[in-house]
Amino acid sequence: MDSVASANSTEPEVLDNRRQTPDRRVSPRRKVLRGGRTFWPNGDSAECTVYNCSETGAKLEISGFAPNAFELVVDGDPVRRACLVVWRKANFVGVKFQNPSQLLASSPGNATRTTADFAKYVEECQRLAQRVGPSDSKMLLEMAEAWKIAVRRLRKKARNVSL
Secondary structure, eight states: OHHHHHHHHHHHHHHHHHHHOSOOOSSOOEEEEEEEEEEOTTSOEEEEEEEEEOSSEEEEEESSOOOSEEEEEETTOOOEEEEEEEEEETTEEEEEESOGGGGSOOOHHHHHHHHHHHHHHHHHHHHHHTTSOHHHHHHHHHHHHHHHHHHHHHHHHHHHHHO
């Protein structure tokens, strides 16, 4: 009975020690308030808000359901991150990035390559919009506009980095 009592007496101490360190993250997070988009394995996507971010993870607000694994693109950032959900609370999720080494700042050359890739997506969406019905055409043209915005932002970012 003494061993059970001693085991129970140390458990609150362990919990109290964890509570004394409220931020147990591997890398420090910085507060941000940026839009983003999650891309799910089934092909769906959803808009989200990024509240904080680090090299290893982020806190997101997503309306509705979010799968346990998805990719994240933060507005103004050319990197697409593979994420795993590590916690959930209401519409908020905490995610851990799968490949933190990809999070290093991209060089202007990488941004240029990405803008060229995105420009191809604009063209492809516009080409496909001509071949489908009105409702699908509208969606594809909206996607083309979103890619155009991404291209403009990346070009601006590449100019600022090279200055």
